[in-house]
Amino acid sequence: MGLLVVGSLGLDTVATPFDRVEEALGGSAVYISLAASYFSGPVYLVGVVGEDFPKEYIELLEENHVDLEGLQIIEKGKTFRWSGKYHYDLNVRDTLLTELNVFENFDPIIPEKGRKAKFVCLGNIDPELQMKVLDQMEKPQFVVCDTMNYWIEGKKDTLMKLLKRVNVLIINDSEARLLAKEPNLIKAAKMIRDMGPEMLIIKKGEHGALLFGGDVIFSAPAYPLEMIYDPTGAGDTFAGGFIGYLHKTQDLSPENMKRAVIYGSAMASFCVEKFSTQGFEDLDYLRVQDRYREFLNLSRFDEK
Amino acid sequence: MGLLVVGSLGLDTVATPFDRVEEALGGSAVYISLAASYFSGPVYLVGVVGEDFPKEYIELLEENHVDLEGLQIIEKGKTFRWSGKYHYDLNVRDTLLTELNVFENFDPIIPEKGRKAKFVCLGNIDPELQMKVLDQMEKPQFVVCDTMNYWIEGKKDTLMKLLKRVNVLIINDSEARLLAKEPNLIKAAKMIRDMGPEMLIIKKGEHGALLFGGDVIFSAPAYPLEMIYDPTGAGDTFAGGFIGYLHKTQDLSPENMKRAVIYGSAMASFCVEKFSTQGFEDLDYLRVQDRYREFLNLSRFDEK
Numbered sequence: 001m002g003l004l005v006v007g008s009l010g011l012d013t014v015a016t017p018f019d020r021v022e023e024a025l026g027g028s029a030v031y032i033s034l035a036a037s038y039f040s041g042p043v044y045l046v047g048v049v050g051e052d053f054p055k056e057y058i059e060l061l062e063e064n065h066v067d068l069e070g071l072q073i074i075e076k077g078k079t080f081r082w083s084g085k086y087h088y089d090l091n092v093r094d095t096l097l098t099e100l101n102v103f104e105n106f107d108p109i110i111p112e113k114g115r116k117a118k119f120v121c122l123g124n125i126d127p128e129l130q131m132k133v134l135d136q137m138e139k140p141q142f143v144v145c146d147t148m149n150y151w152i153e154g155k156k157d158t159l160m161k162l163l164k165r166v167n168v169l170i171i172n173d174s175e176a177r178l179l180a181k182e183p184n185l186i187k188a189a190k191m192i193r194d195m196g197p198e199m200l201i202i203k204k205g206e207h208g209a210l211l212f213g214g215d216v217i218f219s220a221p222a223y224p225l226e227m228i229y230d231p232t233g234a235g236d237t238f239a240g241g242f243i244g245y246l247h248k249t250q251d252l253s254p255e256n257m258k259r260a261v262i263y264g265s266a267m268a269s270f271c272v273e274k275f276s277t278q279g280f281e282d283l284d285y286l287r288v289q290d291r292y293r294e295f296l297n298l299s300r301f302d303e304k
Numbered sequence: 305m306g307l308l309v310v311g312s313l314g315l316d317t318v319a320t321p322f323d324r325v326e327e328a329l330g331g332s333a334v335y336i337s338l339a340a341s342y343f344s345g346p347v348y349l350v351g352v353v354g355e356d357f358p359k360e361y362i363e364l365l366e367e368n369h370v371d372l373e374g375l376q377i378i379e380k381g382k383t384f385r386w387s388g389k390y391h392y393d394l395n396v397r398d399t400l401l402t403e404l405n406v407f408e409n410f411d412p413i414i415p416e417k418g419r420k421a422k423f424v425c426l427g428n429i430d431p432e433l434q435m436k437v438l439d440q441m442e443k444p445q446f447v448v449c450d451t452m453n454y455w456i457e458g459k460k461d462t463l464m465k466l467l468k469r470v471n472v473l474i475i476n477d478s479e480a481r482l483l484a485k486e487p488n489l490i491k492a493a494k495m496i497r498d499m500g501p502e503m504l505i506i507k508k509g510e511h512g513a514l515l516f517g518g519d520v521i522f523s524a525p526a527y528p529l530e531m532i533y534d535p536t537g538a539g540d541t542f543a544g545g546f547i548g549y550l551h552k553t554q555d556l557s558p559e560n561m562k563r564a565v566i567y568g569s570a571m572a573s574f575c576v577e578k579f580s581t582q583g584f585e586d587l588d589y590l591r592v593q594d595r596y597r598e599f600l601n602l603s604r605f606d607e608k
Contacts, residue, residue, distance in 0.1 A: 089487035183393035185510065186528040206489065207511035208523070219512070219602050221523030224490040258605040292608065298523050299603045301562040304596065 003247045004114045004140075005033040006046045006133045007123020007236070008103060009053070009071070010080035013096075014232055014275065017088050021230075024276035025057045026082060028123030028146065031233040033066045034277050035240025035267045036121065038288075040248035044114035046070035046133070048106045050077035060281060069111045077102035090228050091205060110136040119247045121239060122166070124148050127158040134165050142252060144168045144243050145197075146235070152179050163196035168213075170201040170239050185210065186217075201242070201261065203235050211261050216254045220261045221299045223269035223291065230275045234268040237280065241267030266291040307551045308418045308444075309337040310350045310437045311427020311540070312407060313357070313375070314384035317400075318536055318579065321392050325534075328580035329361045330386060332427030332450065335537040337370045338581050339544025339571045340425065342592075344552035348418035350374035350437070352410045354381035364585060373415045381406035394532050395509060414440040423551045425543060426470070428452050431462040438469050446556060448472045448547045449501075450539070456483050467500035472517075474505045474543050489514065490521075505546070505565065507539050515565050520558045524565045525603045527573035527595065534579045538572045541584065545571030570595040 007029030013022045029047040037043040044067045051073065061068060083097040108129055118141040122130040130145060145166040151159055152175060163169060169192065173185060179195075180188035189200050189212045199213035204222075211218040242264035249256055266288055270280040311333030317326050333351040341347040348371045355377065365372060387401040412433055422445040426434040434449060449470040455463055456479060467473060473496065477489060483499075484492035493504050493516045503517035508526075515522040546568035553560055570592055574584040 091487070183395070184530060184532065186530045190530070204511060207508060210528075217528050217602060218605070219525030219528075220605075221525075221603075224514075224521050224523075226488060226490045226494070228488065255606065259608050262605055296605070296607060298521060299525075299605075301522070301524075301566055301600070301603075302559065303600060304563050 002042055002044065002117035003036055003119040003121065003243060004044045004046065004110065004117040005029050005036065005121045005123065006108050007032060007125055008080055009047045009049050010082050012232060012276065013083040014230055015085040016230055018229060021275040025060065026233060026276060027080065028236045031236035031277065032121050032123055032240035034064055034281060035237045036244030036247065037064045037066050038283060039244035041065045042067050044070055044111065044117060046108050046110055046114060048072040048074060048102050050074050050079040050102045053079045064281065070114050074102045086231065090231055108133050118142065119243055121243045122146065123236060127151050127155050127162045131158065131162050142167050142246065144170060144239060146170050146239055149175055149178055160195060166197050168199040168201060169197040170203065172203045172235065176202050203238060209261055209265060211257060213257060214254060218258045218261060220265050221295065223265060223295065225269060225272065228272045231272050234272050237271040238264040238268040262292055262295045266295060306346055306348065306421035307340055307423040307425065307547060308348045308350065308414065308421040309333050309340065309425045309427065310412050311336060311429055312384055313351045313353050314386050316536060316580065317387040318534055319389040320534055321390065322533060325579040329364065330537060330580060331384065332540045335540035335581065336425050336427055336544035338368055338585060339541045340548030340551065341368045341370050342587060343548035345369045346371050348374055348415065348421060350412050350414055350418060352376040352378060352406050354378050354383040354406045357383045368585065374418050378406045390535065394535055412437050422446065423547055425547045426450065427540060431455050431459050431466045435462065435466050446471050446550065448474060448543060450474050450543055453479055453482055464499060470501050472503040472505060473501040474507065476507045476539065480506050507542060513565055513569060515561060517561060518558060522562045522565060524569050525599065527569060527599065529573060529576065532576045535576050538576050541575040542568040542572040566596055566599045570599060
């Protein structure tokens with residue numbers, strides 16, 4: 001057992017048409033590890049913050065059994081900050097500010113016990129750093145990786161090397177099209193899997209997600225929410241729920257991968273119902289089970 | 305028994321990045337009635353063409369048991385023509401030409417036996433004409449209706465009256481957002497159902513379709529095609545498969561509606577594999593059953 005999560009920790013200022021929050025807990029490593037720790041520990045977080053990172057956020061992570069031995073707190077350093085504004089159509093957002101701060105010189109160092117972890121989730125950071133993380137791992141069994149347009153366009157060569165070392169790549173539909181240079185998602189998926197990852201998950205926001213693995217294609221619906229409060233972190237929460245469930249069950253069969261995609265989707269649906277991590281930081285297990293069943297009802301039809 | 309289909313018949317000139325076809329059989333009434341007649345007859349088509357409408361197209365419809373008593377052939381008239389060009393990303397197309405011709409003065413007159421039909425599918429035409437069709441029906445039991453941005457923007461009042469008389473509205477996601485003036489599809493669906501239709505189907509192209517009815521929300525996946533040859537008519541073929549299957553089974557339960565959505569999706573997936581109606585005009589029943597099962601495999605996951 002043991003899941004290593006590497007990514008960003010930040011303070012997010014987010015405006016939606018409904019409300020606004022300042023310097024809320026954010027960052028890919030935060031969303032991933034909180035969602036994953038919900039299913040099973042130990043979860044080892046590796047990342048960096050400045051001295052200004054609020055103590056209550058540290059406590060929140062610790063209360064959720066996220067192991068912070070690998071969290072670097074830089075003396076006199078300033079935490080990564082991001083600010084964004086969502087439009088009336090929440091599929092559209094503007095980034096107002098990105099301040100890398102201590103994240104600019106982040107050098108991920110994996111603590112001894114983290115190196116032995118069998119499950120690894122590489123949040124969306126520079127592929128060179130993602131590579132550096134893998135170099136430190138002893139014998140990872142299952143590596144999940146996220147990336148984004150910025151690295152696909154700017155660090156393609158490193159990314160291509162990295163992709164040969166990951167089991168599952170999780171990206172969104174526009175990233176998949178960009179990476180494969182192919183508008184048809186099904187064809188793009190085949191091309192991306194030829195680059196290395198045995199499995200690929202394409203996140204499609206309000207349209208759900210697609211899982212490609214072996215001969216399996218699985219289409220997961222999105223949870224039908226009438227009110228999306230804040231989409232920030234939904235993709236990372238999905239990844240955290242996905243790998244957290246696999247880590248808990250230790251079952252990498254295609255059928256269990258499908259369940260993991262649904263659990264990831266369920267966690268993401270709770271995430272977007274509130275600002276920051278509030279939607280899933282105190283989640284009752286029964287509510288998650290209920291939502292899983294709602295996903296079943298949503299997509300089930302019978303043979304005929 | 306009996307299904308009445310009203311809509312356009314046309315000659316389509318379509319260019320895709322892969323190929324091009326000139327004056328192929330097209331029009332909403334054609335796609336709908338061919339897809340519906342695949343499941344069960346009698347299907348009564350009501351529409352209009354000019355004298356130039358090729359005899360072979362008439363024969364194709366007749367061979368598929370589409371009843372053409374309600375087809376008006378205007379002496380010396382010219383058939384409706386449409387021409388479009390798809391981009392490399394097939395989700396984007398330009399309309400190059402629309403020639404209404406005989407369609408401009410179309411006055412749908414329903415033949416005696418068509419008036420007794422219990423199932424009605426109103427293809428995407430002027431809502432005033434759709435209304436005129438309903439006025440002639442004796443006692444329709446189940447009315448499915450399509451519309452588009454052009455009528456939502458230009459004939460809203462008539463459309464609103466019409467919506468109170470239909471059981472199922474089938475539109476795409478951008479039309480749903482426009483009709484409800486609401487970007488969230490789930491909220492938009494609720495608002496549209498408040499306008500009249502008990503049920504709503506939102507087509508999302510490569511992302512599948514959503515069915516809203518009673519307390520049920522059903523999310524149908526799209527069939528994962530690596531090669532889409534020509535998307536023209538996919539939405540109409542979906543509607544034809546949907547109502548054709550319901551017409552055949554005469555079962556309007558929620559569970560059967562879900563099956564009908566999958567059969568509609570299956571027919572649409574055959575449609576886009578070739579130009580015009582070639583993808584489904586000679587379809588073997590076993591191939592449709594196979595595709596239905598593929599949809600099952602695509603979306604099925606188990607309880608946990």
